[in-house]
Amino acid sequence: MAVKVMIPTPLRQFAGKQESVNLEAGTVGDALNALTSQFSDLKKHLYSDDGRLRSFVNVYVNDEDIRYLQKEKTAVQQGDTISIVPSIAGGSQ
Amino acid sequence: MLILKQSLFEQIQAHGARDYPNECCGALLGNDGGTDRTVLGLVPLANQREDSPRDRFQITSEDVRLAEKEASAKGWELIGWYHSHPDSPARPSEFDREHAWPWYSYIIFRVEKAEPQEMRSWRLNDDRASYDEEGIEYIAGAPA
Numbered sequence: 719m720a721v722k723v724m725i726p727t728p729l730r731q732f733a734g735k736q737e738s739v740n741l742e743a744g745t746v747g748d749a750l751n752a753l754t755s756q757f758s759d760l761k762k763h764l765y766s767d768d769g770r771l772r773s774f775v776n777v778y779v780n781d782e783d784i785r786y787l788q789k790e791k792t793a794v795q796q797g798d799t800i801s802i803v804p805s806i807a808g809g810s811q
Numbered sequence: 812m813l814i815l816k817q818s819l820f821e822q823i824q825a826h827g828a829r830d831y832p833n834e835c836c837g838a839l840l841g842n843d844g845g846t847d848r849t850v851l852g853l854v855p856l857a858n859q860r861e862d863s864p865r866d867r868f869q870i871t872s873e874d875v876r877l878a879e880k881e882a883s884a885k886g887w888e889l890i891g892w893y894h895s896h897p898d899s900p901a902r903p904s905e906f907d908r909e910h911a912w913p914w915y916s917y918i919i920f921r922v923e924k925a926e927p928q929e930m931r932s933w934r935l936n937d938d939r940a941s942y943d944e945e946g947i948e949y950i951a952g953a954p955a
Contacts, residue, residue, distance in 0.1 A: 727889065728914035732937075762939055763913060774910050776872040783872075804875050806892050807860070808907035808917075809834060809867035810899035 719744060721794050723753055724801040732759040746777060747790030749800050764802070776803045813891075813916050813932045813945050814849040816952045823918065824927035826855050827895035831925040833864035838878035839891040839916060848890050848916055854878045867906070868894045891916030891932075898923055901931045903942050911935040916945060 722740050725733045733739060734757070741756075743749035750771075754761040766772050777784045778801040784792045794800065826835045838854035854877070860869040870892070882889045892915060896904075901921040903911070911917065913935050920930035933942040 726912075728912040731914060759937070772910075774912075803872040804912055805872045806836070806870035806875060806912070807868065807910040808894060808904070809860070809863075810896035810904055811866040811906065 719794050719796045719798070721749055721796075721798045721800055723749055724799060726802050726804055728804065729760055729763055729802070732763070733757045743794055745790065746779060746784050746792045746794060746800060749794065750777070750790065774805045774807050776805055777801070778803060812847045812948050813918070814847060814948045814950060816850065817949055818952065819850055819853055820930070820949055822853055822855075823893050823920065823930070826893075827920060827922040827927050828925050830858070830895065831922050832897045834858055834860075834866065834868040834895050834897060836868040836870055836892065836894040838870075838875075838881075838889055839893060839918065840878070840882040840885065840887045841890050843888055843890050850890070851887055852881075852885065853893075854881055865897060866899075891918065893918035893920070895920055895922045895927075897921075901929045903933055908935070908939070908942070911939075911942075913937055913939075917942075918947075 721743055722738050724738050741749050741752045764775050779792055779798055836858050837856045839850050841849045841851040856870055856874050858864050858868045859871050860867040879889050901919045917933045921928040932945045932947050935942055
């Protein structure tokens, strides 16, 4: 399925300065794998060392958060838009 | 260099004083000129970290999208974030580093007994291992 992956501003420098990337994928996981295969510098900002999506990386298919769907196994349809949206966290300790 | 109007600096400080002893947080809107960035507006946000707001802050993806829309509506960009460190130094903690995004400017300022103290700005390096500090240049002027 041809899908569009929206790249958040802080990561565009690692994706050829593109706002979005068109990919072929069957699931969200496939799309993210294809994205990080094409742009390997993205990987460390999206995934922790144990291979999981970082907690502050939120992924939507159209307007639905994949946490409430099948997570990275969420199937995508032709023309879907996958958005990577930051949440921001930190603290003094 | 991060260019910050005195009036916005004072608004950030006031937010930190108001929310003390909890951490405050908000978005920085403005223009990215590559080496230098100019903060033109703020979006003060609610700290969504309810379990430990005294030493943690959290901004949800919904609030990030809201800040992006506000920036876009004014022809600006979402260029970074500010948060306070109550009774702690104005530098990134390990927890800050683990959760940071590259590219953004992160203003961190110390609030000691509800009194704002030093303010510093930081950018995460691409290797995620460290930050570069960026200087803050204060200029006169009201918010845009």
